Amino acid sequence: MSVKKVNKTKIIEPKILKGFRDSLPNQEIPKRKIINKLERLFTTHGFVAIDTPALEYTEVLLGKGGGETDKQIFHFEDNGGREVALRFDLTVPFARFLAAHYNELALPFKRYHINKVWRGEKPQKGRFREFYQCDFDIVGADNAEADFEILSMMNTSFNKLGINNYTFCVAHRGLFNAFLTHFEVIDDSVEILRIVDKLRKIGEEEVKKQLIDVTKSEEKANAILSYITKLDNEGFLETLDRLSKLAGGEEEHTTRMKDIYNYLVSEGIEKHFTFDSSITRGLDYYTGIVYETFLDDLPSFGSVCSGGRYNNLASLYTKQELPGVGSSIGLDRLLSALEELDNSVIGKSSYSDVVIFNEDNTTYAYGNKIATALREEDLRVDHYLLKKKLNQQFKYAETNQIPFGIIIKDYDEAHHTFSLKNLNTRESFESININEAAKLIKQGL
């Protein structure tokens, strides 16, 4: 395939689609940093990478045979007449993947998946039609240990990304369902879940109004409201106790939540977790613990990491029972948040740690030797490629946020020395060697 030559005078406008964007280095460098940190974290915890096609059969992604297709999906008929669509999340493809491959995998199966998804939503601030998701799940273990491991991974992720102030709001869908059954609110429970889920957005009064609409009972609406309302100064286990009683002395889910909490205490991370019974996640496939994550310093930002336990996710594609628990980080949203928080881990999007200047191509081969030696010290080294005046090269370094420069104009090849310049402080270090330079650069980063 090749670019077709067109009439030389006709320039095609280099426009991109609404809701899509180029990722320039100052966005892509921090994003790659986050992805690499998370990937390192997952692999050290026994989670393994998978990938699935960006394009799948529409009926497989939407879980239905035909008829009306969701407008939020990019879908089309391919050249072979197949109805195909771009994946809109990493959860549905994972369910399909499990149904197709569970025989080839040893359970419990712990996977992570970091890649793009596409949605035809109306673009708005912070919402794009193409974005990265980062999912991690454990399938084949329905116990407190698996639930805890996902929560612990979430906590470690936030630590590794240098985020200090965050709250994991957790609840239990099984317990909530037991409560609804106990109160004989059995119809339209999905509708109730979705109303409750909006508590943060629309407030108590509106939630109550909508609950009355659905339950046709002010008493039931009040009962639900009292279940989902957080009490001040109530600890995790106290809330659990109270909700358990409201659910008629429910035992199974209550015990599970107690076990999970004990593991959090044993790991010393319980302070980041709060029981928030208004969390339901809206989606009907959740059956156990559910959670959302809020950044304490950006309270209105919304959840940046959510998920829960689902015991029947793959049931659309297989009769095999595959209970799972998992979590999903919206990477692009998290990146925006980290930028707003001036996060130190993603830090500056400097292109390199040091640039070797090049006023005279006769020093180019020698400069390459310096570059190679500094790269072996794990430094990111750029070598300027044009014969230009030094002030133009300084400008290049400034635009690319490179903090150090090496000048080898009057170099002494016999002694292998050169001078190093801290481009921020303007400090110069004359006639130094590789080891000295590496040390100074590392100190200054």
Next chain:
Amino acid sequence: MSVKKVNKTKIIEPKILKGFRDSLPNQEIPKRKIINKLERLFTTHGFVAIDTPALEYTEVLLGKGGGETDKQIFHFEDNGGREVALRFDLTVPFARFLAAHYNELALPFKRYHINKVWRGEKPQKGRFREFYQCDFDIVGADNAEADFEILSMMNTSFNKLGINNYTFCVAHRGLFNAFLTHFEVIDDSVEILRIVDKLRKIGEEEVKKQLIDVTKSEEKANAILSYITKLDNEGFLETLDRLSKLAGGEEEHTTRMKDIYNYLVSEGIEKHFTFDSSITRGLDYYTGIVYETFLDDLPSFGSVCSGGRYNNLASLYTKQELPGVGSSIGLDRLLSALEELDNSVIGKSSYSDVVIFNEDNTTYAYGNKIATALREEDLRVDHYLLKKKLNQQFKYAETNQIPFGIIIKDYDEAHHTFSLKNLNTRESFESININEAAKLIKQGL
């Protein structure tokens, strides 16, 4: 968006599209290893990451206003009535990106881009409709230093991936064009490039036949054949000299190639490079040096890394001159090759370095502490999540190719010891501590 509930008895077949595939951990783990190694290499050489949308306007990707659309492209009309297509390479989007953003960038601009592309080609062995490409380019420097830097990066890439036997076949399109002009073969030069490019595939005789068809001259066909035929025992500079003479004593491109070669010698990597004047790359946007890469141990595998210099790539989208040089690695093809070569760097696709067994959940919290400590030693540690018999857990470790296991059944929490088992040799190490375990595991990996 949520998965719609369907009639419980109807199972949707978890099928995927022809030419697409799931990437299971035993494929995805080595692929991630390759990507991470290359990414580390690029960033230490001053190359920065960018990304572009998977979906673009069809006319932007195909470089034309309308009419017949290439059948190899996945294209469709989106919900907003726009003609859109999935990118089929990373070169065209880069040209569009440069035209849109060159004002925001400091030149020379060195970028890498590793991501998926899609083509509707007929699927066949080793050819898929979705695959990863890895491109790296330098834009804004038309000199031997930039050409050399790309060649040097290619060489370092192969080193870092543990590939020892490879040959970079290089040629110069400018020199070839000078030769054609000198021989008054000026019409249909693109057609001639494509015929010459097939020499490896179709052989000398068929190339000659096709060249006669196009040039209408056996003399010219013979001249071209003598230009593109490699002579035994002829060194790089000798070939260059001979070709330069065939091109009527051409100077500019000859000097460039000499300078590049001198840098290769100065870096001590010239033995991997051979002048192969039959390399043309077929595409009409190349203007200078061109290259393909062959694995000496898989001679029929075809090129795994190709590219060249183009001085007008972005001219479809801007009047700004943006000379560039770059290279593209077909990651999925390279991965297949490395698997065939039993490459040591991608190595085994083990899920973890060690698994902590779990016969009894009462040791789970203690096991977590061991896991955390070993992870701080940079080890990949899995913690088995179910209460199962040890032989079933051994089986899990075997399927996931995990070489070490830790047993804490009879653990002594006061002394923090446990036993370690080498699952390949069946050797056991009793009552050891974290440091001892970390050392033994690292030795055994």
